[in-house]
Amino acid sequence: xxxxxxxxxxxxxxxxxxxxxxxxxxxxxxxxxxxxxxxxxxxxxxxxxxxxxxxxxxxxxxxxxxxxxxxxxxxxxxxxxxxxxxxxxxxxxxxxxxxxxxxxxxxxxxxxxxxxxxxxxxxxxxxxxxxxxxxxxxxxxxxxxxxxxxxxxxxxxxxxxxxxxxxxxxxxxxxxxxxxxxxxxxxxxxxxxxxxxxxxxxxxxxxxxxxxxxxxxxxxxxxxxxxxxxxxxxxxxxxxxxxxxxxxxxxxxxxxxxxxxxxxxxxxxxxxxxxxxxxxxxxxxxxxxxxxxxxxxxxxxxxxxxxxxxxxxxxxxxxxxxxxxxxxxxxxxxxxxxxxxxxxxxxxxxxxxxxxxxxxxxxxxxxxxxxxxxxxxxxxxxxxxxxxxxxxxxxxxxxxxxxxxxxxxx
Numbered sequence: 305x306x307x308x309x310x311x312x313x314x315x316x317x318x319x320x321x322x323x324x325x326x327x328x329x330x331x332x333x334x335x336x337x338x339x340x341x342x343x344x345x346x347x348x349x350x351x352x353x354x355x356x357x358x359x360x361x362x363x364x365x366x367x368x369x370x371x372x373x374x375x376x377x378x379x380x381x382x383x384x385x386x387x388x389x390x391x392x393x394x395x396x397x398x399x400x401x402x403x404x405x406x407x408x409x410x411x412x413x414x415x416x417x418x419x420x421x422x423x424x425x426x427x428x429x430x431x432x433x434x435x436x437x438x439x440x441x442x443x444x445x446x447x448x449x450x451x452x453x454x455x456x457x458x459x460x461x462x463x464x465x466x467x468x469x470x471x472x473x474x475x476x477x478x479x480x481x482x483x484x485x486x487x488x489x490x491x492x493x494x495x496x497x498x499x500x501x502x503x504x505x506x507x508x509x510x511x512x513x514x515x516x517x518x519x520x521x522x523x524x525x526x527x528x529x530x531x532x533x534x535x536x537x538x539x540x541x542x543x544x545x546x547x548x549x550x551x552x553x554x555x556x557x558x559x560x561x562x563x564x565x566x567x568x569x570x571x572x573x574x575x576x577x578x579x580x581x582x583x584x585x586x587x588x589x590x591x592x593x594x595x596x597x598x599x600x601x602x603x604x605x606x607x608x609x610x611x612x613x614x615x616x617x618x619x620x621x622x623x624x625x626x627x628x629x630x631x632x633x634x635x636x637x638x639x640x641x642x643x644x645x646x647x648x649x650x651x652x653x654x655x656x657x658x659x660x661x662x663x664x665x666x667x668x669x670x671x672x673x674x675x676x677x678x679x680x681x682x683x684x685x686x687x688x689x690x691x692x693x694x695x696x697x698x699x700x701x702x703x704x705x706x707x708x709x710x711x712x713x714x
Contacts, residue, residue, distance in 0.1 A: 320583040320584050320586060321586075321588070322586040322587070322588060323386070323583045323586065324352060324385075324386050324583060324586070325352050325356075326589070327589060327594055327608060327612065328349050328352050328353045329353050330589070330608065331608040331612060332353060332612065335609055335612045335613075336349070338609070339613065342619075344621065344622050345616045345619045347382070348382055348384045348385075351380035351381075351382035351384075351385060352384070354380060355379055355380035355382070355385050355388060356380075357377055358375070360378040360379070361378055363375075363376045363693045363694060364376065364694045364696045365691050365692070365693055366691070366692050367685065367686060367690050367692075368692055369683060369686050369688040369690040370683060370688070372683055372684070372686070374684075375696060376696075377696075383579075383620075384618070384619055384620075386579050386581065386582050386583045389577035396577065396627075397569060397572065400572065401569065403458075403629070403638060403642060404568055405481055405565065405645060405646060405649060406564070406650075407564070408482035408495075408564060409479055409480060409481060409561065409562040409564075409568045410479075410481075410500040410558065410559075411477065411478070411479060411480075411561070411562065412500065412506070412557070412558050412559070413475055413476065413478070413557040413559065414438075414475060414510055415475040416435060416475065416514075417552065419545060419548070419552075420549070421473075422531075422533045423533045424472075425472060425532065425617075426529065426530055426532070426533045429621045429624060430521060430526060431474075432463060432620075432624065434518065434521070435463070435474060435476060435514070436476065436628050437513075437517065438517055439461060439510060440461060440478075440628070440630040440631075441513055442506060443457065443501075443506075443630075444456070444459065444630060446501045446506070446509065447484050452501060453483065453484050454487060455483065455484030455486050455493040456485050456631050456632055456641070457481045457483070457631050458481040458629075458630070458633040459478055459480050459481075459629070459630040459631050460479045460627070460629050460630075460633055461476045461479075461627070461628050461629075461630070462478075462575055462576055462626065463626040463627075464476075464578065465580070465617070465618045465620075466580040466581075468598040469598050469614075470611070470615060471614065471617075472614075472618075477575055479568060479571070480500060481632065482494070482495045482497070482500065482561060483495040484632065484645075485632060485644060485648060489641075489644055490648075491648055491652070492649045492652050497561065498561065503557070507554040507556045511550070511554040515546050515550060518546070519546060522542055576627055579618070581596060585597045592607075593605045593608055593610070594606050594611040
């Protein structure tokens with residue numbers, strides 16, 4: 305298992321002064337003693353604590369010119385670890401390049417209302433699945449509407465569950481094609497460059513679909529109603545909640561459109577493999593707590609206990625798929641309808657040329673260089689391309705939170 309890259313998009317900043325792993329090693333054991341956690345959450349803490357330490361083994365990079373020796377430890381590969389996303393990101397981008405159409409794209413954000421967050425915390429998988437389903441169907445339904453496009457569009461949706469201060473804030477980032485394949489498959493329907501669908505219409509349709517889906521799940525007994533959501537076990541209280549939410553305007557945010565496919569790939573590379581907080585947002589840790597940047601020049605300080613509590617809010621259920629594709633870019637259309645759409649775009653008047661996309665189909669070192677510009681064969685001391693990788697004997701070390709994860713007995 306090769307070491308992972310520095311945080312994506314931040315290669316020039318070097319290793320941060322403070323990492324989430326440092327906070328876990330310093331306060332993780334105390335947190336576990338005082339708080340119930342799931343097996344998945346415990347494993348996340350354990351993996352982050354051991355990531356890129358001798359506990360996982362690794363290699364030694366040796367320069368044949370100047371003799372520099374630098375240990376390079378293996379990554380934990382946990383999808384919630386801030387240090388382990390770069391190579392997964394590069395591989396994912398490589399696989400998605402073939403499905404990006406040469407057209408303009410829009411960015412639409414669907415947010416779960418705050419009144420539903422308690423329900424979502426107790427029913428993560430179910431509510432998140434419904435969020436994906438209802439947001440995608442909202443977009444696809446409006447795309448098929450003959451008064452809109454009258455076409456099948458493509459949607460890639462990415463789940464984020466956090467706000468900038470690590471609060472629980474489930475929302476979907478959707479990348480949507482700015483046009484679609486006509487319903488009879490004969491031509492490409494080009495949408496307007498600065499406009500997809502009315503945001504008020506998006507909000508109303510999404511609201512109706514989401515609340516209807518929640519009512520159906522409730523009536524079928526598919527929702528867990530405990531903790532902060534226990535009050536919803538009273539059918540009258542649940543009905544009142546839905547009534548209030550039907551009267552509330554649900555805001556769907558439409559960001560400015562992308563210029564083309566190349567911009568979409570760059571954007572997806574930044575968004576698809578994000579975790580709740582990057583190491584580069586951490587500013588320091590002292591007796592007052594953990595200090596980190598939120599937005600712009602704003603910062604926040606949380607106790608280490610509260611920081612870990614919020615961080616663990618964003619651990620997804622094991623096996624949960626947080627990136628999903630619909631319409632033209634769904635897996636079922638990858639070699640059929642999607643290619644028909646590509647042909648129709650190519651034959652349309654003034655069709656944009658398919659962008660030249662760099663080929664990263666090679667080993668992980670080449671992927672790393674393509675993504676970050678870091679060439680691991682160059683010695684950081686003498687600058688010669690003479691670094692060689694040698695095995696590193698696994699060290700017997702004692703690293704906090706790297707003991708085997710006990711089975712979930714809950």
